[in-house]
Amino acid sequence: MDALQYWIQGFSVATMPMNLLYAFIGCILGTLIGVLPGLGPAAGTAILIPVTFSLDPIGGIIMLAAIYYGAMYGGTITSVLVNVPGEAASVITCLDGFQMAKQGRGGPALGIAAIGSFIGGTFATFSLMVVSLPLATLALRFGPPEVFALLVVGLSLVTGLSGRSLLAALIMTLFGLLLSMIGMDPVRGAPRFTLSIPALYDGVGFIPVVMGLFGVGEILLSMEKPVLEIIKTKLTDLLPKAKEWKLSAGAIGRGTIIGFFLGLIPGIGSIIPTFLAYVVEKKVSKHPEKFGTGVIEGVAAPETANNSYANAAMVPLLTLGIPGSPTLAVLMGAFIIHGLTPGPFLFKEHPNVVWGLIASLYLGNLILLVLNLPLVGFWAKLLEIRYQFLYPGILLFCVLGAYSLNQSVFDVGIMIGFGVLGYIFRKIDWPLAPTVLALILGPMMERNLRTALEMSGGDLSILVTRPISAGLLIVAAVVLLTPAVRLVGKRAGKDEGG
Amino acid sequence: MKRAWQIMCVAFIAVSALTILFSFGYPYEDKLGFGPAFFPVWLSLITGALALALFIQTTWGESVVDLSATLLPDRQGLWRIFLILIALLGCLALLEPLGFRITLFLFLLALPMGLGAGNWWVTLVIAVAGSFGVFHVFYYLLKVPLPVGMFGI
Numbered sequence: 001m002d003a004l005q006y007w008i009q010g011f012s013v014a015t016m017p018m019n020l021l022y023a024f025i026g027c028i029l030g031t032l033i034g035v036l037p038g039l040g041p042a043a044g045t046a047i048l049i050p051v052t053f054s055l056d057p058i059g060g061i062i063m064l065a066a067i068y069y070g071a072m073y074g075g076t077i078t079s080v081l082v083n084v085p086g087e088a089a090s091v092i093t094c095l096d097g098f099q100m101a102k103q104g105r106g107g108p109a110l111g112i113a114a115i116g117s118f119i120g121g122t123f124a125t126f127s128l129m130v131v132s133l134p135l136a137t138l139a140l141r142f143g144p145p146e147v148f149a150l151l152v153v154g155l156s157l158v159t160g161l162s163g164r165s166l167l168a169a170l171i172m173t174l175f176g177l178l179l180s181m182i183g184m185d186p187v188r189g190a191p192r193f194t195l196s197i198p199a200l201y202d203g204v205g206f207i208p209v210v211m212g213l214f215g216v217g218e219i220l221l222s223m224e225k226p227v228l229e230i231i232k233t234k235l236t237d238l239l240p241k242a243k244e245w246k247l248s249a250g251a252i253g254r255g256t257i258i259g260f261f262l263g264l265i266p267g268i269g270s271i272i273p274t275f276l277a278y279v280v281e282k283k284v285s286k287h288p289e290k291f292g293t294g295v296i297e298g299v300a301a302p303e304t305a306n307n308s309y310a311n312a313a314m315v316p317l318l319t320l321g322i323p324g325s326p327t328l329a330v331l332m333g334a335f336i337i338h339g340l341t342p343g344p345f346l347f348k349e350h351p352n353v354v355w356g357l358i359a360s361l362y363l364g365n366l367i368l369l370v371l372n373l374p375l376v377g378f379w380a381k382l383l384e385i386r387y388q389f390l391y392p393g394i395l396l397f398c399v400l401g402a403y404s405l406n407q408s409v410f411d412v413g414i415m416i417g418f419g420v421l422g423y424i425f426r427k428i429d430w431p432l433a434p435t436v437l438a439l440i441l442g443p444m445m446e447r448n449l450r451t452a453l454e455m456s457g458g459d460l461s462i463l464v465t466r467p468i469s470a471g472l473l474i475v476a477a478v479v480l481l482t483p484a485v486r487l488v489g490k491r492a493g494k495d496e497g498g
Numbered sequence: 499m500k501r502a503w504q505i506m507c508v509a510f511i512a513v514s515a516l517t518i519l520f521s522f523g524y525p526y527e528d529k530l531g532f533g534p535a536f537f538p539v540w541l542s543l544i545t546g547a548l549a550l551a552l553f554i555q556t557t558w559g560e561s562v563v564d565l566s567a568t569l570l571p572d573r574q575g576l577w578r579i580f581l582i583l584i585a586l587l588g589c590l591a592l593l594e595p596l597g598f599r600i601t602l603f604l605f606l607l608a609l610p611m612g613l614g615a616g617n618w619w620v621t622l623v624i625a626v627a628g629s630f631g632v633f634h635v636f637y638y639l640l641k642v643p644l645p646v647g648m649f650g651i
Binding site for chain 1: 499502503506507510513514517520524528530531532533534536537538541542544545548549551552555562564567569571572575578579582583585586587589590593594598602605606609610613614615616620621624628629632636640641642643644645
């Protein structure tokens with residue numbers, strides 16, 4: 001089958017009435033997650049996995065993907081109206097979005113965010129269709145050393161780009177890898193570090209850990225100062241004026257390109273594309289000093305980049321099986337729960353799922369646009385729910401989600417324990433994303449390293465004598481060593497300066 | 499905040515030491531190649547070394563810690579966090595003996611009131627809808643397995 005036939009097959013799957021309904025419900029639930037403070041997209045998607053239990057795999061995955069990109073958009077609403085980013089990628093939107101809301105221009109801010117997200121997401125989905133098949137074919141040629149090196153690159157990027165301290169980020173990555181050692185040894189199949197607890201034979205549940213770190217942990221942090229000040233802004237004029245369109249067009253174009261290319265790099269995360277899009281926009285602007293005071297380009301560029309990234313980040317997940325962010329790691333977990341393994345073989349073994357999902361991204365972007373522009377007022381109303389009811393409600397779904405995965409109270413305990421850890425790590429500013437990604441990638445990493453070493457008779461040089469794995473390991477070393485070299489240079493400069 | 503970083507470093511050194519200790523129970527190598535202890539031993543060694551390096555950096559080196567940040571919330575914040583944790587632990591203890599509906603009903607009744615929701619009637623309605631309503635939707639409509647307790651509810 002050639003690419004065009006796959007695309008047609010994908011659209012025939014995605015346009016089935018039930019799948020359209022799942023995408024629609026997913027968009028609504030995702031936006032809800034993005035809007036509700038205290039519930040980020042990673043925890044939100046994890047909590048909603050049980051909703052898809054009774055669905056067929058393709059329907060379940062379509063719904064969860066819609067929840068994912070719906071949540072990415074929903075975060076904008078809180079950034080603009082409350083100055084609280086619904087998720088990390090929307091942090092930069094607060095700068096100008098909130099100022100626009102304070103000036104009574106919250107409507108155009110949310111409008112341009114929705115339109116930019118649609119354009120960025122649609123472009124990225126089209127590019128995903130074009131690049132995914134050749135990339136998956138290439139990935140099929142990768143042996144264990146290359147896969148191991150690729151995973152090292154992914155984890156290095158997550159580690160090197162997060163937190164204030166590289167050492168702390170590295171420790172958090174290793175913590176995730178150590179957690180992933182609990183359970184069955186991925187090569188020999190013998191139990192390891194289980195302390196004879198049967199519930200640990202399948203390892204530490206990834207989904208309860210995400211719910212704890214990102215859901216319960218975030219709620220505990222929010223409880224320190226739970227009351228939000230909502231800006232009352234006019235939300236009737238959602239469409240920007242002609243002058244604002246002119247200002248936004250370039251920003252949307254640049255944001256789309258930046259988001260897409262950064263989304264292709266596994267492990268880069270959603271914060272970098274939005275920040276970069278904002279910085280680029282400020283650089284090319286004739287009035288950079290106005291950024292931060294409520295300029296529409298300051299909303300259009302990062303929001304477009306965010307959605308473009310969100311769709312493009314599906315490329316490494318689907319073709320290589322490497323999630324680029326905690327939310328995508330949850331999506332990967334959901335694939336596995338539904339009996340599917342993301343990676344190049346998915347294209348061979350389940351083409352209807354992959355192409356149906358990709359086609360559903362187009363439709364989902366359209367649904368989000370149609371859904372969110374008229375419903376902005378409704379989403380804004382949700383922000384007025386009192387925290388005394390909101391947070392217990394979210395926790396109810398956390399308990400339900402954690403329990404229902406394996407019908408295990410132990411998983412609820414894991415979620416609570418990691419909730420406390422998540423709270424502590426947030427307080428001391430140690431990054432959580434590396435732990436989550438390392439936890440899900442750990443078994444794959446260990447399996448490929450040990451298989452590579454078995455191939456070479458225990459000789460580690462196999463990792464550096466094969467060109468692709470050597471190249472990838474050099475990239476990983478550069479990513480990790482650059483901050484250290486910069487620090488040494490800075491200190492040397494300080495010493496010379498006296 | 500500096501103290502918190504130091505404590506965390508010590509905790510990770512302890513975790514890595516424990517992991518190495520447990521790893522002795524598994525073969526490092528067998529006739530097929532590297533065994534189950536190979537990866538964890540190296541991971542633990544690197545974790546321990548990095549945690550020690552960060553401890554030294556935090557204590558004597560150029561600080562990366564935000565010294566202006568405060569670790570503990572104010573008394574009210576602390577009370578709310580304590581309430582949530584107690585409610586969650588209560589849930590954990592009662593979920594299987596009492597079942598999802600009764601446990602979550604109590605959770606949704608007690609926690610909002612503890613947090614100062616004020617209105618009993620609204621809280622009661624939300625607790626009923628959130629426990630019995632959610633159970634109905636997930637258990638019967640979405641076929642999600644949820645615990646039924648000793649009273650058959």
